Amino acid sequence: ETGVTQSPTHLIKTRGQQVTLRCSSQSGHNTVSWYQQALGQGPQFIFQYYREEENGRGNFPPRFSGLQFPNYSSELNVNALELDDSALYLCASSLTGTGLNEAFFGQGTRLTVV
């Protein structure tokens, strides 16, 4: 098991609502990335935070936003939920923002939008 923990593990929301997902990074890791994994697909990069600053963003609309806190934990916020947002959301932490180090993933949050 990695030291990356995510909460909650499962969540059901109604279309149009807002959701906040949380992630605690592995001890010593200052970089957190968020990925969306739709059913039957590979994870897709949402964004990355390095030392509390956004350090890259994938092809996701602005209603996907995030934060990183001084202890390097992170939140993913999604506004105006759509049915297609139903997916497994994965948080990954790594040692630096350089890309050299492997990312360690949490167990994910399964979001269902109805």
Add this chain to the structure above:
Amino acid sequence: AQSVAQPEDQVNVAEGNPLTVKCTYSVSGNPYLFWYVQYPNRGLQFLLKYITGDNLVKGSYGFEAEFNKSQTSFHLKKPSALVSDSALYFCAVREKTGANNLFFGTGTRLTVIP
């Protein structure tokens, strides 16, 4: 632009036989390459990575992968498959310059038959 192809959705192998899970990639520069494994309802677990140096990389649980620059491939191998190796395997690439996010393939489901 980066891309990863895992040409086989499903690979079946008998227990004790060697296994290969294929991956080819496309990046504009030199790549960092990774393999991850995902068990049901779980996050991704890091197996191994290629950064530089020896083309044969050894990783966790007896897995290894060979980087072939001319064929732009990074196939995952194991000399003797175990039933417990049955899982979903993802190849991922990251460019050495540019964004630090991982770009994943669509995954290959490995089934090891007792």
